[in-house]
Amino acid sequence: DAMVIQNPRYQVTQFGKPVTLSCSQTLNHNVMYWYQQKSSQAPKLLFHYYDKDFNNEADTPDNFQSRRPNTSFCFLDIRSPGLGDAAMYLCATSRDPAPNEKLFFGSGTQLSVL
Amino acid sequence: AQSVTQLDSQVPVFEEAPVELRCNYSSSVSVYLFWYVQYPNQGLQLLLKYLSGSTLVKGINGFEAEFNKSQTSFHLRKPSVHISDTAEYFCAVSGSGNTGKLIFGQGTTLQVKP
Numbered sequence: 341d342a343m344v345i346q347n348p349r350y351q352v353t354q355f356g357k358p359v360t361l362s363c364s365q366t367l368n369h370n371v372m373y374w375y376q377q378k379s380s381q382a383p384k385l386l387f388h389y390y391d392k393d394f395n396n397e398a399d400t401p402d403n404f405q406s407r408r409p410n411t412s413f414c415f416l417d418i419r420s421p422g423l424g425d426a427a428m429y430l431c432a433t434s435r436d437p438a439p440n441e442k443l444f445f446g447s448g449t450q451l452s453v454l
Numbered sequence: 455a456q457s458v459t460q461l462d463s464q465v466p467v468f469e470e471a472p473v474e475l476r477c478n479y480s481s482s483v484s485v486y487l488f489w490y491v492q493y494p495n496q497g498l499q500l501l502l503k504y505l506s507g508s509t510l511v512k513g514i515n516g517f518e519a520e521f522n523k524s525q526t527s528f529h530l531r532k533p534s535v536h537i538s539d540t541a542e543y544f545c546a547v548s549g550s551g552n553t554g555k556l557i558f559g560q561g562t563t564l565q566v567k568p
Contacts, residue, residue, distance in 0.1 A: 344497065382458070382558040383498075383544070430497065439548035440486045440505050443556065445497035 343367070346431050346446035353421050354454055361416040361449045363431030369444070371437050372414040374406060375430040377448070383430055389414060390437050418451075426453045456481040456547045460559035468567050469537055475530040475562045477545035487528040488546040488556065489519055498544060504528065515539070540566045 344365045353359040363372065371390050375383040387396045389408040403425070405417040418425055428448045434441040461476040479485060486505050490498040502513025509521040519530045528545060545559040 346497075380463070380560065382560045384558075385555055432498075439555065440503070442500050442503070443490075443498075445490075445499065447495065447497045 344431055344433055344444050344446035346429075346449050348449060349447065350450050350452070352452045352454060353418075355423065356420045359418050359421055359451070361418075361429050361431075361451070363414045363416070363446055364412050365414075365433045365444075366412070367433055367435075367444060368411060369433035369435050370411075371434045371441075372408060373432040373434075373443065374414070374416050375432065377428040377430055379427075386416070388437070421451070421453045423453050426451055456483075456485060456549050456557045458545050458547050458557055458559035460543075460545050460562050462562050463560065464563045464565065466565045466567060467535055470534050472533050473531065473535050473539075473564065475543050475545075475564065477528045477530065477559060479526050479528065479545075479547045481526075481547060481549055483549045486548045487519075487521060488548075489513065489517070489528075489530050490544045490546060490558075492542040492544065492561075494541070501530070501543075535564070535566050537566050537568060539564060 346363050373388040374386045377383040386400045403419050407415045428450050430448045431446040432443040434443050457480050459478045467473045488503045489501040491501050492498045501517050502511045504511045504521045512518045517532050542561045544561045546556045548556050
């Protein structure tokens, strides 16, 4: 089945140690999103790629970066994770960036920071 | 700017009983409204969406929602729930001017008891 795949399901890192989360998609969608979801809070959009164009949300910390080397893959890099960055990170895709588009989500990566 | 409020963090209900999950939104522009469901250890998936037209929207798994512009609400209903409906439900809004940017509510946990 075409889908959005996130690896790993659980990631543990140390305070200040760079970490990369990955997302791949077989839907051939143009847009890929990264959401951060802290415990008992709403998912919050960090940034998205529309094809190769990167769109950062105004309140996304500089500590968070993203790469999209090709249509299928997108990475979330956290340069110096702090304890407050522990969260579920959700990757999603859509065919195009129109506000009425359906988003397809991966299962998420639960990040723990020790 | 848009915002979403889900009024109940947890809704316990017995199997075969009806359920309503409440969602209110605020926006200064026309909106698109969505309900997503997240089953345990899975990604979010779209239940239904309101774009325009009929205010009563039917989705998957027997769920429906009604858009009420005057009350700025988009409550989700199901006449008879099953154990398998136990999940986290997210209401979301995107504005006509935003590039696919979904604003999520904090989620409501539906707990269906036998």
